Amino acid sequence: MDRKLYIDGAWHEAKEAGHLEIRDPATSEHVGSTAIAGRADVDRAVTAATRALPLWAETHADQRARILHRAADLVEERIEAIAEMLTREQGKPVPDSRKEISFGISVIRYYAEEGRRLGGSIRPSSRSDIRSLVTTAPVGVVGAIVPWNYPVDLYCWKVAPVLAAGCTLVAKPPHETPLAIAMMVECFADAGLPAGVLNDIPGTGPEVGAALAEHPGIRMITATASVPAGQSIMRAAAGNLKRLSLELGGQSPFIVLDDADPAEAAAAAARRSFSNMGQICIAVNRILVSRGIHKDFVEALVAETRKIRLGHGVLPGVLYGPVLHEGVRQRVAGHVADAVARGGKLLIGGRVPTGPDYDRGFFYEPALVDEVPDTALALTEETFGPLAAIRPVADDREALAVANALPFGLAAYVYSGDLERAWTLADRIEAGAIGVNVNDTTELQAPFGGWKMSGMGRELGPEGIEAFRESKHVKMRVRDRLGG
Template sequence: MDRKLFIDGEWVDAIDARRIEINDPATGDRVGSSSIAGRVDVDRAVEAAKRALVPWGATHADERARMLHRAADLIEERVDAIADALTREQGKPIPDARKEILFGVTVLHYYAEEGRRLGGSIRPAARPDIRSIVTTAPVGVVGGIVPWNYPVDLYAWKVAPVLAAGCTLVVKPPHETPLAIGLVVQCFIDAGLPAGVLNDLPGTGPEVGAALAEHPGIAMISATASVPAGQSIMRAGAATLKRMSLELGGHSPFIVMDDADIEEAAAAAARRSFSNMGQICIAVNRILVAKPIHATFVEALVAETRKIELGHGVEPGVLYGPVLNESVRTRTTRHIDDAVRRGGRLVTGGTAPKGGLYDKGFFFEPALVDDVPDGALAVTEETFGPLAAIRPFANDREALAIANALPFGLAAYVYSGDLERAWSMAEQIEAGAVGVNVNDTSELQAPFGGWKMSGVGRELGREGIEAYRESKHIKLRLRSRIG
């Protein structure tokens, strides 16, 4: 697959004709290529989005909903082709690729209907001849920045509420994984989306991401990125006081209390640590285990981790694939080495497997390091790779202090047989979402986002569409009243 930029309703080459090759991280084989946008291309796309803004905002919510529903239906019809492209460019197995894409479909359907429910209210006024009306309007042209780890899913998280809210959009999909998104964009085209409403420009963060953040024609930025990238985006957007929705990095603690079901907690921790090879913003990074069950839990977790078999994600039965590229393996190895050097114990994994397919791709055995001391990279920096660090704790107070010690607060997990005890812990953890006896914190109708350095703003839920509407107060005086 060889794709171009999508600007003002047309597939076009970048002005400077730059392209990038996309290779399968499991085999090294060429998958396709993509045009790579530059700043001039961003200018073209923003102008197109500005021209489309007023007519799209004036389009009835029912008509906007019809197009979103139709695009979602087309994505679902083409899910096999899109999933194949996603697996070959990103590495995740086909079942995970399909799951990602189909959740994106659900998000599109959800916001199609939420757009119909946008309204206003009449508020109390200080005088009987005054009517105080509060309404909302589209915030304007939105710049979207999408990461490579869940490109289709997170594309839907941005595109669906933006379009349903009546805004137009210029998206920077990841240059590492732009191909499946190209197929998704075609679904929007085939659904009848007007020219200029959605513009799609694969490119790098330092160039295209920065151009969007700085552009005076962009009213708001919605980005899923690392903490340093989010800080850069916020600084760049400060000059024009852009509204921001930033879902940034995390460092999720997974707390296993002494009354937890050990086998259940170990299976949940392994899946949340190593699904998509740990390349998830809400992946488990720190596993905090009560001392009385520490040894038993580690034994169960090692057993679960060693069940993981790596392979090419397009092959039937493969549930775990390669990491995206060599930089992920290098960073993960650096974090392991640092933890061991500080006194931690590598209890399983932590090397690149050898032989056959493994010699061609970016494969890495999921790693567990036990007794990792505070201050190690593995427990202070987001690895974003297949590594989980284990640390015992003495009591609930210590577990809470460790969980809240970092400047991140995206997600956390608590496993306990005592719901009241777990609830108390969950209420005091400084994170945007906490899973209690469940290893996933995202829910379509609930807000998703981080505390502290893990971001500002929320996606999903009603909050996810309200972010793209600007409040307006209209105050009316009635000249006469009957009676």
């Protein structure tokens, strides 16, 4: 695929004619290329979105829903082709790509219906001749910034509620993985989305992301990004006081209490640590395990990690693929080396595999490091790769203290045989979502987002569409017209 920029209902070359080659991270083979937008292209896209806004905002919610449902139908029809493209550009195995796209379809359908439920209320007033009506309206043109780790899924998290809310948008898909998203854009276009409502321009964060955040024609930014990127967006968005919804980095603790089932907890920790090669914002970064169960848990976790077989994601049976690029591999290797240098014990993995199946790709064996001190990078920074650091704790109080010690608060996990103990911890952990005896905190109808430096605002659930509406109070005096 040689994709272009999608602006005002048509595919265009970038003004500066910049292109980037996309290569398979498992084989380094050519997959396609993408036009790379610049600031002039941002202006073109914002102009198109601004022009399309009045008509789309006035389009009845039922009609918007019909278009979204049709787009979801088309994605479902084309899911195999989109999944293979996603695997070839991002590296995750096809079953994971298919799962990601399926959830994206559910998100589109959910917000198609949530858009129909947007309404208002009549509030109590101070006088009998006063009526207070509270309504909402679309916030305006939205800028959406999407990451490369779950590009299709997180694209849907942003595009679906924005469109259902009656807003138009300019989306910046990741320049590293823009091809499957182009196939998603075609589904929206083929579903009958009017020109200019959705504009899609791949580009880099410092260029296109910054231009969106600064642009006076953008009223809101929704972004999934790193903490430094989120801070840059906030600074740039101050010019016209843009609304912000930012899901930023995490450093998720996985707490294993001494009454947990070690085998069950280990299986859950391994999958949440190494699925998508740990390139997940809610991946397990640090495992805080009670000393009373430490030995049994570690043995079970090593056994689970030993089962992992790496390979090209398009091959049958492959469940774990490469990381996206060499930068990810170097960061993980650096975190492993730092943890070991500070006294941690490397239990398994932490190597670049060799052989004809691996030599051309960005593969890295999932690593477990035990007895990692609090000062190690693996316990203080987001690795965003296949590394799980184990830190024994004496009791529940120490587990809570360590879990809350960092300035991040996206997700956390607690495994215990006693729900009262688990609830006590979950109630006190400073994070936007807590999984108790479950290793996934994402739920379509519940809000997703972070505390502290892990962001602001919420996606999914009703909160995910309410963010794109502005409230309006209409206060009116009415006369008694009842005839005598």
